[in-house]
Amino acid sequence: MKFGTTAGISAILMVAAAALQLAAMVSAADYPKAETVWCAKTSRCSDAYVNCPAECASTTTPNAKGKVCHVNCDHPLCKAECKKRKPNCDAPGSACYDPRFVGGDGRVFYFHGKTNEVFTLVSDPNFQINGRFIGHRPAGRPRDFTWIQSLGVLFNTHKFTLEATKAATWDSEVDHLKFAYNGQDISISEGSLSSWYSQDEDIKVERVSTKNSVIISIKDKAEILVNVVPVTKEDDRVHKYNVPEHDCFVHLEVQFRFYKLSPRVEGVLGRTYQPDFENTVARPGVAMPVMGGEDKYRTSDLVSAECGACIFSEEAEDLKKQGNVVDFPTLDCTRGAAAGYGIVCRK
Structure with a gap:
């Protein structure tokens, strides 16, 4: 089979397509199934489900230098982002x-x-x-x-x-x-x-x-x-x-x-x-x-x-029930501290 012929070009295209398919399979295997983060109804992203990106698909990681999925449910974009799990000394707070x-x-x-x-x-x-x-x-x-x-x-x-x-x-x-x-x-x-x-x-x-x-x-x-x-x-x-x-x-x-x-x-x-x-x-x-x-x-x-x-x-909880404490919108924390970033993740 000679390159430049119709058969040769078809063979090259088939090999390229197979390589792309293999690369896509490897890429998918590299990343775990992305989690979905739910924002509470009281937040700005009221009752929204936000998908984590593939490069930080989970809210936890065993890698100390790795990044995790974080959603600020009070941000108008309601978008997930990858963040490190150590303090950022240049960030608010x-x-x-x-x-x-x-x-x-x-x-x-x-x-x-x-x-x-x-x-x-x-x-x-x-x-x-x-x-x-x-x-x-x-x-x-x-x-x-x-x-x-x-x-x-x-x-x-x-x-x-x-x-x-x-x-x-x-x-x-x-x-x-x-x-x-x-x-x-x-x-x-x-x-x-x-x-x-x-x-x-x-x-x-x-x-x-x-x-x-x-x-x-x-x-x-x-x-x-x-x-x-x-x-x-x-x-x-x-x-x-x-x-x-x-x-x-x-x-x-x-x-x-x-x-x-x-x-x-x-x-x-x-x-x-x-x-x-x-x-x-x-x-x-x-x-x-x-x-x-x-x-x-x-x-x-x-x-x-x-x-x-x-x-x-x-006695703050009693004061709260009496309406003396005003809460700002917040993330849902119904799973307690287990969610890590104060978010609920559902696969």
Whole structure:
């Protein structure tokens, strides 16, 4: 058979078609069947079913660096997107570095607090998140360098804490996370997708990687992406922290995703989610906008509900029934914390 003849051209076309068919089969096999995410009737995407894309077909993955399907049911496009499962320090709701926040309005600000003190990051009628700061003040500096070392979460009558354990030098093969629920230490097996649920399944802790990265899901309230990191030698050199030899200041990088907040939400970060909030420090030309409020948000303990501006109450559910709490539209969370991103997935 000679190329250029009718038979030859037909044979080439048949081979090409077979190759394309094989490629399509391989491509389909590479991706699992995509999940479908349902948005609650109370959300902006009311009662919509959104298909996950093939490249991130599931809302979970054993790959710490992989992406999962995420749907923002309050976005007008009602579209699924692929997101990483570790904190994005440049996204709204994040708190990283020393510490650098990105508010609900998308603007960057710094809140230094003070070494070995606790400040309320978010306070709403039905849950509160506090953060303990660590750090030090080199000679000649007017303020402390600080980092967020631990979080305390209060909701209903429950208290959950996680902290980054202290280390003189950083070892990524050591897990630096410690957890407690209602005052009792809890253990979570090392390994991607290892998880722990509270007895009522209103809180879930899932490891994103073998060590030092987790996602905390609080039913109907929030999701917290957490990563544990040290102050590196390069950080120390660039920012002139003068970190002592006996402590590498192991701390948390966090990103919060809230399912519902009242319009009067408070806290260092929470206030930036108020509908009428105006950021007066993050102005053009201000290289390092520093937000105050230490006295308003200082609290005595990691699981204390008391601060000058705190509005959390263990009786919030009763207040909600009486109509005193206004919920913003939210994702459906009827599967509790099991859905990971506060979404319901149906195959």
